Amino acid sequence: MFELPSGAEIQNIIASLKAGAGSFIPEIYLSILFMALILVDLATKGRKPILLGWLTFAGLAGSMFFIHQQHQMEAGELFFGMYVLDEFAIFFKYFFVVSAMFAVVLTMADRRFDTEVKSIGEYYALIVAMLIGMVMMAAASDLLMVFLSMELVSLSAYVLSGYFKRDGRSSEAALKYLVYGAVSSGLMIYGFSLIYGLTAQTNLLLISAELAEHGYDPLVMMLATLLILAGFGYKIGAVPFHFWSPDVYEGAPTPVTAYLSVASKAAGFALLLRFFYIVIPHGLSPYEDIAGSEWLALLAIISVASMIYGNVVAIWQKNVKRLLAYSSIAHAGYLLLGVIVMDSIGTQAVLFYLLSYLLMNYGAFYVIILISNRTGSENLDDYRGLGRKMPLAGAALTVFLISLVGLPPTVGFIGKLFIFSALLSKGSLYVGLALVGIMTSVISLYYYMLIPLNMFLRESLEPNEREQNPGLFANVLMAVLMVLTIWFGLFFEPLSEFAHYSSALFGLSFY
Amino acid sequence: MEQLTAIGINHYLTISAILFALGLFAVMTRRNAIVILMGVELILNAANINFLAFSKWNGGMEGVMFSLFVIVLAAAEAAVALAIIINIYKIFNTVDVSSVDSMKE
Secondary structure: OOOOOOHHHHHHHHHHHHHHHHOOHHHHHHHHHHHHHHHHHHHOOOOOHHHHHHHHHHHHHHHHHHHHHHHHOOOEEEOOOOEEEOHHHHHHHHHHHHHHHHHHHHHHHOOHHHHHOOOOHHHHHHHHHHHHHHHHHHHEOEHHHHHHHHHHHHHHHHHHHOOOOOOHHHHHHHHHHHHHHHHHHHHHHHHHHHHHHHHOOOEHHHHHHHHHHHOOOHHHHHHHHHHHHHHHHHHHOOOOOOOHHHHHHHHOOHHHHHHHHHHHHHHHHHHHHHHHHHHOOOOOOHHHOHHHHHHHHHHHHHHHHHHHHHHHHHHHOOEHHHHHHHHHHHHHHHHHHHHHHOOHHHHHHHHHHHHHHHHHHHHHHHHHHHHHHHHOOOEHHHHOOHHHHOHHHHHHHHHHHHHHHOOOOOHHHHHHHHHHHHHHOOOHHHHHHHHHHHHHHHHHHHHHHHHHHHHHHOOOOOOOOOOOOOOHHHHHHHHHHHHHHHHHHHOOHHHHHHHHHOOOOOOOOOO | OHHHHOOOHHHHHHHHHHHHHHHHHHHHHOOEHHHHHHHHHHHHHHHHHHHHHHHHHHOOOHHHHHHHHHHHHHHHHHHHHHHHHHHHHHHHOOOEOOOOOOOOO
16 A cells, blocks of 8 residues: 655655754754753762752753754754744744743752652653653644644653652642643544544644645534644643643642743643644634634633633632632633734734743742742741741732733733733724733732732731841842843833744744 | 445544543543543544544555554553552542542632
8 A cells, every 4th residue: 555665765755854853953952951861860869959950950051052043044844844943933942941941940949849859860851851842842833743742741741740759739739630631632632633534634734725725524623623722721721621720730849830830831822823823724814714713712712711710710719829820820811812813913922921921920939939948838828927027039029920910010011911902903803802801900910919918918927037038049030030020021122022023933824 | 325334434433433432421420540541541542543544544644653653652641640640549548539639728
């Protein structure tokens, strides 16, 4: 049935693989870093966690050099259409590397790692493995590659969230993440098989061409899209695929929670943008295409449900990590608004919002770790009076939370501004969505501000405790993050320029 | 009548749909973590049958390759999953997902 390729064909295949490898250097470098970390851990017998941490940090910083070189390369497909290189993918490479570096810094700050785990060993290696998976998710252009990279991210994340093996909550987080993850990836792969059946292609560009040329059965397409949305929705943590997130966020080690909430969510959005923008056929405007508006309506429902559910349920939370879990569900809703816009302004808004989310969410989790080092708890009641004992931490956390609400003069405000203005520029149909977004932001003000309220305005349970300094490095990092959050709120030009430059997706027809 | 007797793509798709439904049923109704994973395994294999049937009918190799990768990844996932479940059993003395629930308020 299938003929063996001739010698000349094999030569061609080898030549094209070689050409692809030249544009694949950051991923190769990260894979080498992954293996090197395991070897260094073996050589030091896991006794030097600090060395391993800084080694990971330096290795990740080094990968920026190779990613930077990719700006000169031409956008295009590699490895027979499995993978693409474009500005969009390069943006996410930077994004994920920076968030992995933050995750490493947060891990080194977290004192729970000293007591809970004997050897930090595979931890940093798994962070890098998850990073490789996410980098590939942002650049995958074949259903097979999408599936493989998502599974690489998921498998590393299951282990990371259960890394405190003897802690019941951490293990429970791993189990919940695993059960929901396995089911949703199963649903997604069934959706892929239906798409393959409709088009006989697995490459995203070819699928899109096939669908546009020959048409399709709308019912089957809708079913397949729903099933695939289950997989993507699980990654971005949007309603109704959010059930795992509160428990996982609360139970997992805090650096892992931060990593999941920022990087894994961003990877889901990278995939969502690429998949829906490229695969689903659309005319020059979404209004013209009825088939396109079906799934737009679907995304709109998911987005509105996420914003309302996340922001309303967060009001009753007593644990700060759990509160941020619900807030991250709400943020998935805001980001989906940017996806719905379906043009380069929308993509730019999503990318900018993700950048601002990186800054403010890592900042918030960093302060939570410092506070939990001191009090050993993440309960809202234990935050009472902390503002006097840890003034800088209190101020920094307040700034990050204001940014999460989306109030000026912070970067979170500019992010929301971009999203809503992108929505409004598409016309009156989207005003309702923007209104829901603004109303739910107002709700979110209440529960975010509960934290500063407890820190500054309520008396501590133990008023005689003395002031405590978290250390020079922690103070400097907190101050830098706090200043950056405000700085980019005032001078957002460089970030928005970068986001605009990065919104070019390879093979997209409607720009 | 001929449609029913001659084995065509519809037969494969029907089997796969039944398998998918059974898997989804197991995932939704069972509480034992291992049985849930068995349900996931059914869903994955339903997708495999789809891929192979479509691959045969469309005449491409992509479906075959896809199902090979799905099989390998299912094995990898089972390895990680069982490690996590063993750890859960050590701590909670049960693999019932509804009783492993210490965090709800």
